[in-house]
Amino acid sequence: DAKTTQPPSMDCAEGRAANLPCNHSTISGNEYVYWYRQIHSQGPQYIIHGLKNNETNEMASLIITEDRKSSTLILPHATLRDTAVYYCIATADYNFNKFYFGSGTKLNVKP
Amino acid sequence: GAVVSQHPSRVICKSGTSVKIECRSLDFQATTMFWYRQFPKQSLMLMATSNEGSKATYEQGVEKDKFLINHASLTLSTLTVTSAHPEDSSFYICSARDLGVPRSTEAFFGQGTRLTVV
Numbered sequence: 001d002a003k004t005t006q007p008p009s010m011d012c013a014e015g016r017a018a019n020l021p022c023n024h025s026t027i028s029g030n031e032y033v034y035w036y037r038q039i040h041s042q043g044p045q046y047i048i049h050g051l052k053n054n055e056t057n058e059m060a061s062l063i064i065t066e067d068r069k070s071s072t073l074i075l076p077h078a079t080l081r082d083t084a085v086y087y088c089i090a091t092a093d094y095n096f097n098k099f100y101f102g103s104g105t106k107l108n109v110k111p
Numbered sequence: 112g113a114v115v116s117q118h119p120s121r122v123i124c125k126s127g128t129s130v131k132i133e134c135r136s137l138d139f140q141a142t143t144m145f146w147y148r149q150f151p152k153q154s155l156m157l158m159a160t161s162n163e164g165s166k167a168t169y170e171q172g173v174e175k176d177k178f179l180i181n182h183a184s185l186t187l188s189t190l191t192v193t194s195a196h197p198e199d200s201s202f203y204i205c206s207a208r209d210l211g212v213p214r215s216t217e218a219f220f221g222q223g224t225r226l227t228v229v
Contacts, residue, residue, distance in 0.1 A: 036220075043115075043204050043220035044155070087154070096143050097208045097218030101155040 001100050002027040002090040009106040012082075018075040020105050022088030025069040030092045033064060034099070035073045037084040037107075044087065047073065078109045113139045113209050117221035124195055124228055132190045132224045134161075134205030140185035141207035146178075149202040149223075161188040161205075195228045202226075 005023040012018040024033060032051050036044040048055055048062045050071070055062045061074040075082055087104040091097065114137040124130045134144055142163045147155040159180055160168040167180035177199075179191040188207075192199055204223045 038155075041202070041223070041225070043117075043222045044206075046217045046219070049217070096210070097206065098145055098157065098160060099155075099206075099218070100157055101147075103154050 001092070001095070002031055004088045004090055004102045006086070006088055006102060006105040008103065009108065011108045011110060012075075012078045014080060014109055014111050015077055018073075018078040018082065018107055018109070020073040020075075020086050020088075020107065021070065022073070023070045024088070024090045027068050027090045028092065030094075031090045032093060033062065033068075033071050034089045034091065034097075035060070035062065035086065036089065036099075037082075037086045038104075039084045047086075078107075080109050080111065083107060083109045113137075113217075113219045115205060115207050115219045115221040117203075117205055117224050119224060120222060121225045122227070124226070126196055126228055127194055129191055129193045130195055130226060132192070132203055132205075132226075134188045134190070134207070134221055136186045136207045136209070136219075139207075139209035140211055141188075142185060142210060144182060144188040144205055144207040145218075146180065146188075146190050147204045147206070149204060155204060158190075163188075192226065195226070197228045200226055200228045 034049040035047040038044045050062045064071045085104040118133045144161040146158045161182040163182045169175045182188040206220045208218045
């Protein structure tokens with residue numbers, strides 16, 4: 001699996017968009033980019049994933065650069081409940097979601 | 112959506128005893144489940160891949176004789192921490208993916224089990 005690099009922490013004002021970057025410069029053509037988040041002392045929660053195209057669901061948007069070497073998770077209107085550690089993971093589909101987690105980004109949403 | 116349930120959510124045990132943690136897929140079948148461990152203020156670390164009907168595959172550095180994994184059915188995997196010591200105190204989390212749903216690529220995580228060895 002490709003190694004991912006994320007900033008250790010970010011702050012965001014409540015109601016504003018939170019843009020979380022992830023670098024995966026060694027990603028292979030068959031590796032998806034997954035985003036999960038973990039609120040303190042809970043299991044990780046799925047947010048979104050993509051391969052090449054940008055994706056959007058009810059929680060977030062995922063923007064993947066054309067060369068696929070980096071991506072950005074966008075939470076359009078952050079709330080205090082979005083405070084969590086966000087993990088970006090690259091893995092091939094045939095691994096059936098065997099994830100090697102990096103250190104993630106601690107997002108602090110402030111009032 | 113699919114649910115993965117872990118039991119117990121918290122357990123305290125004495126040093127030297129064994130503890131079993133269950134991971135169940137409640138509304139789907141999972142031929143493969145994964146076990147992770149998370150120490151305070153650290154990320155999740157993959158411990159092993161649990162395969163239904165066959166032996167588990169352990170990550171490098173994880174003692175297979177200490178962390179026994181059994182995946183006897185398509186909905187249940189168990190992790191037994193044998194002869195637990197205080198350094199085994201951690202947050203243990205399992206995950207699974209519903210391979211029966213076409214185009215499903217989302218993994219579901221359990222709520223985790225907090226193990227404290229005293």
